[in-house]
Structure formats: structure tokens, C-alpha cells
Amino acid sequence: xxxxxxxxxxxxxxxxxxxxxxxxxxxxxxxxxxxxxxxxxxxxxxxxxxxxxxxxxxxxxxxxxxxxxxxxxxxxxxxxxxxxxxxxxxxxxxxxxxxxxxxxxxxxxxxxxxxxxxxxxxxxxxxxxxxxxxxxxxxxxxxxxxxxxxxxxxxxxxxxxxxxxxxxxxxxxxxxxxxxxxxxxxxxxxxxxxxxxxxxxxxxxxxxxxxxxxxxxxxxxxxxxxxxxxxxxxxxxxxxxxxxxxxxxxxxxxxxxxxxxxxxxxxxxxxxxxxxxxxxxxxxxxxxxxxxxxxxxxxxxxxxxxxxxxxxxxxxxxxxxxxxxxxxxxxxxxxxxxxxxxxxxxxxxxxxxxxxxxxxxxxxxxxxxxxxxxxxxxxxxxxxxxxxxxxxxxxxxxxxxxxxxxxxxxxxxxxxxxxxxxxx
Amino acid sequence: xxxxxxxxxxxxxxxxxxxxxxxxxxxxxxxxxxxxxxxxxxxxxxxxxxxxxxxxxxxxxxxxxxxxxxxxxxxxxxxxxxxxxxxxxxxxxxxxxxxxxxxxxxxxxxxxxxxxxxxxxxxxxxxxxxxxxxxxxxxxxxxxxxxxxxxxxxxxxxxxxxxxxxxxxxxxxxxxxxxxxxxxxxxxxxxxxxxxxxxxxxxxxxxxxxxxxxxxxxxxxxxxxxxxxxxxxxxxxxxxxxxxxxxxxxxxxxxxxxxxxxxxxxxxxxxxxxxxxxxxxxxxxxxxxxxxxxxxxxxxxxxxxxxxxxxxxxxxxxxxxxxxxxxxxxxxxxxxxxxxxxxxxxxxxxxxxxxxxxxxxxxxxxxxxxxxxxxxxxxxxxxxxxxxxxxxxxxxxxxxxxxxxxxxxxxxxxxxxxxxxxxxxxxxxxxxxxxxxxxxxxxxxxxxxxxxxxxxxxxxxxxxxxxxxxxxxxxxxxxxxxxxxxxxxxxxxxxxxxxxxxxxxxxxxxxxxxxxxxxxxxxxxxxxxxxxxxxxxxxxxxxxxxxxxxxxxxxxxx
Numbered sequence: 001x002x003x004x005x006x007x008x009x010x011x012x013x014x015x016x017x018x019x020x021x022x023x024x025x026x027x028x029x030x031x032x033x034x035x036x037x038x039x040x041x042x043x044x045x046x047x048x049x050x051x052x053x054x055x056x057x058x059x060x061x062x063x064x065x066x067x068x069x070x071x072x073x074x075x076x077x078x079x080x081x082x083x084x085x086x087x088x089x090x091x092x093x094x095x096x097x098x099x100x101x102x103x104x105x106x107x108x109x110x111x112x113x114x115x116x117x118x119x120x121x122x123x124x125x126x127x128x129x130x131x132x133x134x135x136x137x138x139x140x141x142x143x144x145x146x147x148x149x150x151x152x153x154x155x156x157x158x159x160x161x162x163x164x165x166x167x168x169x170x171x172x173x174x175x176x177x178x179x180x181x182x183x184x185x186x187x188x189x190x191x192x193x194x195x196x197x198x199x200x201x202x203x204x205x206x207x208x209x210x211x212x213x214x215x216x217x218x219x220x221x222x223x224x225x226x227x228x229x230x231x232x233x234x235x236x237x238x239x240x241x242x243x244x245x246x247x248x249x250x251x252x253x254x255x256x257x258x259x260x261x262x263x264x265x266x267x268x269x270x271x272x273x274x275x276x277x278x279x280x281x282x283x284x285x286x287x288x289x290x291x292x293x294x295x296x297x298x299x300x301x302x303x304x305x306x307x308x309x310x311x312x313x314x315x316x317x318x319x320x321x322x323x324x325x326x327x328x329x330x331x332x333x334x335x336x337x338x339x340x341x342x343x344x345x346x347x348x349x350x351x352x353x354x355x356x357x358x359x360x361x362x363x364x365x366x367x368x369x370x371x372x373x374x375x376x377x378x379x380x381x382x383x384x385x386x387x388x389x390x391x392x393x394x395x396x397x398x399x400x401x402x403x404x405x406x407x408x409x410x411x412x413x414x415x416x417x418x419x420x421x422x423x424x
Numbered sequence: 425x426x427x428x429x430x431x432x433x434x435x436x437x438x439x440x441x442x443x444x445x446x447x448x449x450x451x452x453x454x455x456x457x458x459x460x461x462x463x464x465x466x467x468x469x470x471x472x473x474x475x476x477x478x479x480x481x482x483x484x485x486x487x488x489x490x491x492x493x494x495x496x497x498x499x500x501x502x503x504x505x506x507x508x509x510x511x512x513x514x515x516x517x518x519x520x521x522x523x524x525x526x527x528x529x530x531x532x533x534x535x536x537x538x539x540x541x542x543x544x545x546x547x548x549x550x551x552x553x554x555x556x557x558x559x560x561x562x563x564x565x566x567x568x569x570x571x572x573x574x575x576x577x578x579x580x581x582x583x584x585x586x587x588x589x590x591x592x593x594x595x596x597x598x599x600x601x602x603x604x605x606x607x608x609x610x611x612x613x614x615x616x617x618x619x620x621x622x623x624x625x626x627x628x629x630x631x632x633x634x635x636x637x638x639x640x641x642x643x644x645x646x647x648x649x650x651x652x653x654x655x656x657x658x659x660x661x662x663x664x665x666x667x668x669x670x671x672x673x674x675x676x677x678x679x680x681x682x683x684x685x686x687x688x689x690x691x692x693x694x695x696x697x698x699x700x701x702x703x704x705x706x707x708x709x710x711x712x713x714x715x716x717x718x719x720x721x722x723x724x725x726x727x728x729x730x731x732x733x734x735x736x737x738x739x740x741x742x743x744x745x746x747x748x749x750x751x752x753x754x755x756x757x758x759x760x761x762x763x764x765x766x767x768x769x770x771x772x773x774x775x776x777x778x779x780x781x782x783x784x785x786x787x788x789x790x791x792x793x794x795x796x797x798x799x800x801x802x803x804x805x806x807x808x809x810x811x812x813x814x815x816x817x818x819x820x821x822x823x824x825x826x827x828x829x830x831x832x833x834x835x836x837x838x839x840x841x842x843x844x845x846x847x848x849x850x851x852x853x854x855x856x857x858x859x860x861x862x863x864x865x866x867x868x869x870x871x872x873x874x875x876x877x878x879x880x881x882x883x884x885x886x887x888x889x890x891x892x893x894x895x896x897x898x899x900x901x902x903x904x905x906x907x908x909x910x911x912x913x914x915x916x917x918x919x920x921x922x923x924x925x926x927x928x929x930x931x932x933x934x935x936x937x938x939x940x941x942x943x944x945x946x947x948x949x950x951x952x953x954x955x956x957x958x959x960x961x962x963x964x965x966x967x968x969x970x971x972x973x974x975x976x977x978x979x980x981x982x
Binding site: 275277364367370415 | 514
């Protein structure tokens with residue numbers, strides 16, 4: 001049987017890789033006479049522990065996620081009541097990182113985006129024209145002062161740490177046949193994910209456009225479940241986590257053994273830190289959907305090739321190695337294909353900016369690989385901790401007070417009057 | 425009223441009551457520290473009571489040096505920057521003041537720091553922290569002491585040339601093609617800018633200001649940043665600059681946000697030659713990047729503090745000012761301070777001793793041409809503007825030149841002949857005109873602003889006399905003792921109102937904010953007139969000003 005498309009991509013990336021981080025990992029574990037997988041897991045424990053710490057550090061607190069979910073449900077209810085749509089004609093789902101457990105906190109205090117797709121059964125409502133449909137949703141959201149974007153309405157909830165990106169859509173099958181055929185001529189839903197294909201409004205072309213966020217979520221989740229960590233090691237790693245008394249994690253957190261999702265989260269954080277440290281231009285940074293697609297394709301390709309790893313750290317290192325080689329260049333054009341919509345190239349803008357975005361991607365991959373090397377070159381646990389937390393911007397512990405001594409009620413003199421600022 | 429330490433310890437048990445001596449007569453008390461989570465530790469904290477506390481000094485909290493640039497709100501000295509001790513004058517006892525400070529330390533600093541709530545605070549005042557870093561790295565042998573930027577932040581990274589100005593060791597981020605470069609060097613003066621050396625600058629825009637948590641710390645960090653932000657050709661030209669006469673070139677990484685900027689001088693530049701009292705001494709090139717303080721001298725900042733977008737348009741404007749007297753000279757200075765890019769100043773007089781009490785210029789320029797001396801002074805002080813002096817009468821200048829290329833004419837001569845000549849020139853090249861004049865004692869001052877299509881002389885009748893606020897007795901114009909020169913009596917203070925009115929309206933015209941003809945007058949009240957002479961009365965139109973110190977009155981242009 002010929003290798004799969006993803007397997008071929010991985011083989012190609014392996015041929016072209018510039019560094020071999022995995023060897024660094026292997027040498028680390030070889031440095032200790034390993035009697036068993038458990039020894040290997042113990043040897044790599046400090047890295048796993050620290051990367052796990054980063055993984056927890058970047059997790060968006062559950063209460064904020066809950067508030068965001070409440071927000072998009074309230075928006076959905078508003079649409080139903082404002083637009084007089086039947087209750088069962090609308091379905092609101094989280095999409096993107098919110099649905100794949102790869103939503104992460106930003107390094108600064110900026111808000112995070114929660115993507116929600118609002119599916120409306122076009123057979124049940126009057127709208128036919130895409131822009132009219134989009135505008136109608138926008139009008140119903142007016143009291144929330146939404147901002148129009150190409151495919152969604154952005155709502156800023158004052159006081160909450162998130163924006164809601166609300167994408168009006170209709171199931172592809174409810175779009176009139178003539179229109180659907182015109183849409184599908186360019187963007188064909190991949191058959192495997194056909195049932196969840198949607199038509200969203202593309203404001204630039206003023207037409208329907210195929211999209212499949214639910215299919216994308218399913219694709220990532222399905223592939224993430226494929227196991228590349230050898231079972232014994234996995235067991236040991238799990239045991240290690242328990243023995244390290246890692247605090248119980250909220251439901252939305254991802255364990256390091258869920259390596260694909262951890263890789264997505266850590267690499268996205270690394271990308272954000274590169275932007276935060278100005279090493280890549282914010283405007284040209286690799287967008288999350290590209291990172292997700294490349295990593296998931298790589299993971300799938302490795303699984304298709306039957307590769308296995310003794311420890312999640314090895315797999316993370318290999319993913320970092322192979323990432324830059326996963327971008328395809330066909331006829332001089334960069335391609336990162338949407339696995340759920342044939343013909344859609346997530347890297348389309350890379351071919352229209354004189355190479356700025358591709359160069360930023362390459363730079364980021366280089367820095368990621370260099371940082372991974374730096375981390376893996378550390379030898380003792382405090383050094384590993386220092387390097388990991390520095391690279392991923394977790395300079396200090398956010399876990400709360402370390403006990404600030406005297407918290408007894410104290411005598412308190414009356415507060416002084418506020419100072420006024422004089423002008424010179 | 426001194427501090428009762430036992431009582432303070434009772435109120436704040438984390439205070440260790442053993443007093444410690446500190447520099448300059450200060451007394452300190454150590455504070456018990458909590459068990460710190462990873463990355464949040466510092467070695468010690470002290471309550472410091474400086475010599476003079478409580479009457480003449482305020483108490484402060486000092487943290488150990490390891491807290492500087494690692495923990496927000498800690499100054500270079502280790503002093504914690506929080507409001508705590510209200511100071512003398514609010515009726516608090518010494519103990520209450522110390523206790524308020526300790527409570528502030530606990531509640532506004534220690535607890536939020538441990539909880540991570542201060543982690544983003546570096547970004548609220550990034551330049552403060554950068555200046556600490558610069559001060560820590562500074563030595564007297566640094567090849568560069570500071571950097572001055574003279575244009576706005578670029579939208580894309582660029583590699584550009586700049587000039588290292590010696591002996592002041594200031595790098596100006598601009599080349600000779602930029603007019604502001606020469607003007608800025610001129611402002612430094614010959615003693616501070618006798619030599620200029622070419623340097624290379626990677627000028628990189630930032631999406632947000634740098635903080636101690638994000639700024640590059642090593643050459644490798646800077647290399648990564650340059651790799652990521654410069655295009656391949658830019659990288660090549662920055663890494664391997666073409667040398668005009670051999671030898672190495674200073675290279676600077678300039679990281680700019682729209683509001684603040686940071687720079688590093690890279691190692692590997694030429695050796696530094698510094699003039700000492702005993703002669704010159706050469707110091708080897710740097711071995712590590714040198715952080716530099718960056719001063720913004722771009723007009724958007726120096727002129728408008730980033731609050732006046734109209735400055736960009738003003739930079740392109742050319743204003744012709746006729747008359748460099750007591751009105752014209754300070755008006756020119758105001759226009760320059762407001763960012764008018766080009767000013768031609770015409771005046772044929774030189775400065776007399778009697779001028780210096782009410783002129784921009786002073787005794788140091790007596791006998792010099794007013795136009796030249798004003799231009800020299802304003803150009804040195806305000807590089808955002810360039811004043812070109814024309815030492816000749818306004819009439820002669822108008823004989824020899826046209827108004828082509830002039831965006832606004834200010835006639836501040838008060839001379840009817842000049843008004844007539846300006847009229848002829850405007851017929852050939854229609855151009856907005858502002859006529860400004862003052863009456864004796866500056867009892868009134870007037871600004872007439874005319875758009876390009878409105879003429880001053882209507883039916884050959886000069887309106888100035890009719891527009892005045894007071895019917896002046898003939899003897900109000902004084903004669904200088906022993907010569908034929910005549911003058912009006914007024915002070916610089918009285919004239920300042922007129923200067924401000926003329927300058928403000930001139931700027932409105934430059935900004936295009938005065939579309940139609942307009943006549944505005946500043947008229948002093950009767951009380952002011954009486955203080956000058958007993959026989960002065962206001963004309964009917966100006967009578968509303970009578971009960972006031974002064975009144976601004978707008979009339980329609982007749």
C-alpha cells in the first residue's frame with residue numbers, strides 16, 4: 001500500500017530537516033543506563049515536568065471559558081428572538097481552538113478570541129442572499145456593537161477577557177443547489193467530513209464559501225487519539241505525573257501524554273512569545289490554523305508510518321524538527337491544505353506578500369528548534385526549569401500566594417487624602 | 425515626634441525591630457519575607473527611615489538589588505515605588521506614617537506580586553525600566569551616549585544610515601538627505617558637533633513597547649530578532665556593510681514603537697577615541713551590546729507631544745513673515761515651535777538697544793541684523809522648523825520675489841506701502857494673507873485673515889486706520905531723543921497678548937481652519953487706557969471691552 005499523503009509529507013520533511021533534535025533527546029536518555037522504559041521516563045522527567053508546567057500555565061481558566069460559552073449562548077438567544085427564527089433552526093458551536101482544547105492565554109493582558117459558529121438552517125428562514133443574511137445577523141447584534149470582519153462579527157464583551165468571533169453560517173446542504181455548485185466548484189467539501197460542511201459568507205467576494213470547522217475539530221481530535229507513545233512508557237509517564245503530585249487539572253486542561261494537543265498549545269505559545277519579544281512581526285506571524293494543520297498532518301504521517309516514541313518529549317522534539325518541512329511548495333506556490341475542504345489553501349496569503357509570511361514562519365521554526373535545543377542541552381533540573389520557563393514566558397508562578405506572613409487584622413490609620421497632580 | 429519602634433512592631437509583626445544603620449544617617453528595619461514561589465523571590469526588604477524623618481523626609485521600602493528589573497515598581501536604587509507614607513503636613517504621627525507604608529507594601533506590592541497580579545506592570549511604564557538598564561550599562565568610555573530619532577516610526581523594518589556626532593557621542597538616526605539631520609546637528613552647535621561619522625542602523629518597528637520581560641538580553645537574542653525582522657537583503661547589508669574607507673562601522677539596532685524607542689549599539693564597531701584633559705585616549709570596541717537611551721526629536725513629539733496630527737501638514741508649509749520686530753520676532757518663534765516647516769523672515773533693520781525690552785532678541789545681538797539673528801536663534805532652538813533670513817526691507821523683497829511657493833503671508837510691518845505691495849504680489853500669485861498690527865500701548869491689537877481670493881485694499885482705500893479701537897491723539901507717537909526715529913510706547917507683557925493672537929490665527933490659517941475673511945481684535949478696557957493716559961476713549965464698536973481688562977472681539981471684514 002502506498003504511503004498516505006501525510007506520510008509522504010513526513011518522509012519529505014525528514015529528508016529536508018536541518019536539525020535533529022530527537023538525537024539530542026536520545027543522547028540524554030542514553031546518558032543513563034536505562035534498565036526499562038520507566039528509567040527513560042524518569043530520565044526525561046524534568047523536561048516533562050517543566051513542559052507540563054508551561055502547559056498548565058498557558059491554560060485559559062475554566063471560569064473564563066464558561067463565561068465565554070455563556071456569552072455565545074446569549075448571543076444565539078438574541079438572534080432567535082430578534083430575527084424571529086424558529087428555536088431549532090439555529091445551532092451554536094464553538095470552533096477553532098475553543099473546540100480542540102488548544103485555546104491558550106496570551107503572554108500579555110490582551111483578550112483571547114473565542115470562535116463560535118452559528119449554523120442556521122436556510123430552509124427554515126427567509127434569507128437567501130449571503131450578504132443580506134450576514135447583515136441581518138449583524139443588525140440583530142447591534143446593541144452589542146459588533147465589528148464586521150470578513151467572515152464573522154467580532155463582539156467585545158466589556159469587562160470580560162475575551163472577544164467573541166461569531167460566524168454566521170448555513171449547512172452546505174441547505175444552500176440552493178445552483179449556488180452550492182458554484183461554491184463547490186472551487187472549494188469541495190472532503191467527503192469524509194461532508195456531513196458537517198457549512199457555507200459561510202465571504203464578505204470580500206460577497207458569496208457563500210465552504211467551511212468546515214466541525215470537521216476540522218473532528219480531524220484534529222481523531223488524529224490526536226492515535227497513540228505514538230509506546231504503551232509501557234505511557235503508563236510510566238502517567239504514573240510519573242501522579243508521583244509528582246501535579247495539582248488536579250480542570251477538565252479543559254490537556255495532559256502532556258496528549259502530545260499532539262500539547263504540541264499545538266506549546267508551539268502556539270512559542271509563536272506568541274516570538275511576537276511578544278518582537279522576533280517575528282505580528283502582522284506576518286504564522287496563523288494558528290496553519291500551525292494546527294501542519295502539526296496534525298505531521299502527527300498523522302508519523303502514525304501512518306508506524307513511528308513510536310519512548311516519551312512525549314521525543315515526539316515533541318520530532319514535531320519541532322519536522323514542522324518547517326511540512327509546508328508544500330507546488331508550482332512555486334506555498335500550500336497548507338485544509339484537510340476538510342479540498343482546494344482551500346490556508347497559506348494563500350503567503351503567496352501574495354513577497355515572502356514575508358513564509359520568512360516569518362521559517363524564522364519562527366528556527367527559533368523554536370534553537371530553543372528546544374537550548375532546553376534539551378540543560379543538565380540539571382533547576383537549569384531545565386529556568387530555560388523552559390524562560391523560553392515559554394512563564395517567568396513566575398501564577399499559582400497564588402506563597403504565604404505572605406502576617407495576615408492578621410492590623411491596626412489601620414485612616415487613609416491619607418488622594419494626591420493631586422499639579423501641572424508644570 | 426519620633427518613631428516608637430516597639431509599637432510599630434506590635435502593629436506590624438513582620439517588622440524586625442533591630443535597627444540597622446544605612447548611608448547618610450538613615451535607619452533601616454528588615455522585614456520578614458514569606459516563602460516565595462519559584463521566580464518570585466528577592467533577598468531582603470527593609471523599611472528605611474531617612475535622616476530627617478519624620479519632619480523633613482518620608483519613609484520608604486527598599487528591596488534587595490536582585491529585585492531591580494525583575495520585579496515591577498522597583499527603582500534603580502531598589503526603592504519600591506508605591507504611595508505609602510503620606511509625608512509631613514497631613515497630621516499623621518510618625519508611627520502611623522510608617523504603618524501606612526508597611527500596609528501599602530503588604531497590600532499593594534507583596535500580596536499582588538505573589539499572586540501574579542503585577543506581572544504585566546512593566547508594560548505600564550516601559551521607558552522607566554529601560555533607563556535603569558541603560559544607566560546600569562553606562563560607562564564614560566561608551567562610544568555612543570544616546571540616540572536621537574528625528575522621524576516617525578517606520579511601518580516596515582529598514583536598514584538606514586545615521587550619523588555619530590562627535591564629541592557629543594550622540595547618534596542621529598538620519599542622513600544628510602533629511603533636512604532635519606542638518607538642522608539637528610546645527611542645534612547641537614559647533615562645540616558639540618564638530619565631526620560626524622556614518623553609522624548603520626537597523627530601524628525596526630515594534631508592535632508594543634519592550635519591557636524587562638521581553639527586551640533582548642544577548643547578542644544571540646538580537647541576532648534572532650534581526651533574522652526574524654529584516655529581509656534577507658537587509659540582513660546582508662546590515663551584517664556586512666560596505667565600508668567607504670575600510671575599517672568597521674558602528675551598527676545600531678533601533679527598536680521603535682510609536683510612543684517610545686529602544687536601541688542597542690552592537691559590539692564589533694570601531695575603537696572609541698575620547699578626548700581627555702591630558703589628550704586623546706583610545707578604547708577598544710565593545711564586547712557586548714550597549715543599551716542606549718533614545719530621545720525623540722521628531723516634530724510629532726517635540727512640537728505636538730503626539731497630540732496634534734496637524735503637525736505633519738505644518739511641516740510642509742512655507743510662511744513668509746514680513747517684519748522681525750517686537751511682533752514679528754516672537755510670532756516667528758511661535759510658528760517654529762508649532763512645527764511650521766519653512767519660514768522666510770524679511771526685515772532690513774538691525775537690533776538697537778531700545779529694542780531689547782520687547783524683542784525676541786537681547787543685548788547679545790545688538791547691532792546685528794534682526795532677521796539673521798532671529799533666524800539663527802530660532803533655528804538653533806527649533807530644528808523642526810527652518811527660518812531663512814532675508815536682510816532687506818519687505819518692499820525690496822517684494823520687488824525681487826513673487827509669492828509663488830508661499831502658503832501664507834504674514835504682514836507684521838504695520839506699513840501701508842508694504843500692504844500695497846503685498847496686494848500687487850497677491851494679484852499675481854493669490855495666497856492667504858494675515859495682517860497683524862498693534863495700537864499704541866497695545867491698547868488694542870488686530871488680526872485680519874484673508875483667504876487667497878480676498879484682497880485687503882478695496883477701492884484703493886487702506887482700512888487700517890478705520891479699524892482701530894481708539895482715536896489716538898497726535899502726540900501718542902513718541903520721538904526718540906535726539907533723532908528722527910519715532911516709536912509707540914508699550915511693554916513686552918502688553919504685546920504678549922497680541923503676539924499670541926497673531927500666532928494663533930496664523931496657525932489656524934496654516935491648518936486651513938479659517939476658510940473665510942475674518943477680523944479679530946484684542947481690546948483693553950477703559951481702566952487700562954486710563955492707566956496710560958487720561959484722554960483715551962474707545963470707539964463705539966470697541967465699547968463692550970470697556971468694563972473688562974480686555975476683550976477679544978470678532979467683526980466681519982468690511
